[in-house]
Amino acid sequence: MTLRDQHVLITGGSSGIGLELGRQAAAAGARVSLIARDPAKLAAARAAIRASAPDAAEVVTVSADVALETEILSALQAAEKIHGPVDVLITSAGIARPGYFEDVPVSVFERTMAVNFFGTLYPVKAVVPAMRQRGRGAVVLISSGAGLVGLFGYTPYAPSKFALRGLAEALRAELKSTGVNVTIVYPPDTDTPQLAEENLTKPVETKALTAGGGLWTAEAVARITLAAVQRGRFTVTPGFQLTALAWLQSVFAPVLHWNFDRIARKARRNAAGGQ
Ligand SMILES: NC(=O)c1ccc[n+]([C@@H]2O[C@H](COP(=O)([O-])OP(=O)(O)OC[C@H]3O[C@@H](n4cnc5c(N)ncnc54)[C@H](OP(=O)(O)O)[C@@H]3O)[C@@H](O)[C@H]2O)c1
Structure with missing residues (x-):
């Protein structure tokens, strides 16, 4: 599929990977809608996209909390009123609050699942029937490397991203031969406001474990994602490490x-020694 003249709706489109996906989709001629909570960030995102793709169609922005089904459904309706039925849904809205399991309150686990899993499920559930009826469309879920392997410090986040993998795999099977394509993306550490916030509460062990993976730009993750979506690929794993992990994880677990x-033990020892 091509993105030209497609309605590409992105949750979490006001920042980081979602914003970059919106910018590149608009540059490729898509009609872009962005959903997130903060209206000021949405307005800034729209301005940034319009500045980098002045010939693109108007960027629709709607403020909604993806964890609230009624809010996300009205937001979808508002966007579809202007840009027509969603052709490509990208669910990038997500949160991560790393920490030691025993220090993280249950409310963080609940909120993380509400935003990352249910905040993905609601819009997917809303757009798939119409896509199926039209016999075309694409659903793109943004998971994480932490959706492939459970990492130290990510006890609230990893399950929410693993859940997306289960949803994507089951949905892919059900939508096969309907013309509706499913893609799941497992980004590595990417330089965004979310990662900067994560770094504030990451345990030393988590920092040591993620240090070797390097830091990606949102631009590169978005570029690889949109290329894969246009080719109809199911799994997107930017970089060699995550590609190897996706292929070999269960064999080499x-x-x-x-x-x-071993890395976590060493990081803990170094942290204790350094105090
Ligand atoms: N950055 C990384 O290293 C990395 C790595 C792997 C996976 N990911 C995943 O990639 C996705 C994008 O992350 P990012 O790093 O680009 O984050 P980001 O820059 O913080 O952007 C997150 C976006 O989601 C929106 N959002 C958050 N909670 C929301 C809610 N309840 N309802 C609606 N919108 C909400 C934010 O806007 P508002 O706050 O205004 O709502 C913002 O637009 C996430 O799913 C994340 O888990 C990121």
């Missing part, structure tokens, strides 16, 4: 766990 434990 015991070795991976041994290595992760």
Whole structure:
């Protein structure tokens, strides 16, 4: 599929990876809608997209909390009123609050699941029937490397991103041969406001574990994602490390766990020694 003249709706489109996806989709000729909560960030995102793609169609922005089904449904309706039925849904809205399991209150687990999983499910559930009826469309879920392997410090986040993998795999099977394509993206550490906020509460072990993966730009993650969506690919794993992990995770899980434990132990020892 091509993005030209398609209605591409992005949740979490006011910042980071979502904003970059919106910018690149608009530059490719798509009609872009962005959903997020903060109206000021949405207005700034619209201005940034319009500045980088002045010939693109108007960027529609709607403020909604994806964790609230009624809000996200009205937001979708508002966007579809202007840009028509959603052709490509990208669910990028997400939160991450890393920390030691015992220090993180249950409310954080609940909120993370509400935003990352249910905040993805609601819009997907809303757009798939119409896509199916039209016999075309694409649903793109933004998971995480932490959706492939459970990392130290991510006990609230990893399950919410694993849940997206389960949803994507089951949905892909059901939508096969309907013309509606499903894609799931597992981004590595990407330089965005979310990552900066995560770094404030990341345990030292988590920092050590993620240090070796390098830092991606939102521009590169978005570019790889949109290329994969246009080719109808199911799994998107930017970079060699996550590609190898996606292929080999279950086979090498015991070795991976041994290595992760070793890095975490060393980081803890260094942190204790450094105090
Ligand atoms: N950055 C990374 O290293 C990384 C790595 C792997 C996966 N990811 C995933 O990639 C996605 C995008 O992350 P990012 O790093 O680009 O984050 P970001 O820059 O913080 O952007 C997050 C976006 O989601 C919106 N959002 C958050 N909670 C929301 C809610 N309840 N309802 C509606 N919108 C909400 C934010 O706007 P408002 O706050 O105004 O609502 C913002 O537009 C997330 O799903 C994240 O888990 C990120």
